[in-house]
Amino acid sequence: MNQKRTFGSILTVLGIIGIIVGALGFLGIGGMGLSKLNSAVPFGVGLIFFFAGINLVKATGDRA
Template sequence: MNMKRTFGALLTILGIVGIIWGAYAFINGGDGVAVGKFTAAVPFVVGLIFFFSGINLVKTTKDEA
């Protein structure tokens, strides 16, 4: 497996974790790290960036056999 694809998959997984963590913190009104609903959006936005950059990296990397 290509190193770029592996890194893209890792970014995608981290993005999913960030999206879930941000949504959970937003629903609960903030957690220990992110106090308040607006600061709970920070891990959500970072998760979105990681997710879409990981998906883009996986899609645009050509297979070399």
């Protein structure tokens, strides 16, 4: 597997985790203790990581 694709996959997984943490913090589930405004930070960073990872995986061509 290509290094760029591996890094894109890692970014995508970290983005999904960030989105989930932000959503749980916004809903107040799981004892996160985040306010509504503070839960926007991990959600926003998660979105950035998610879309950067997806674009990196899509833009990287396969070599055989």
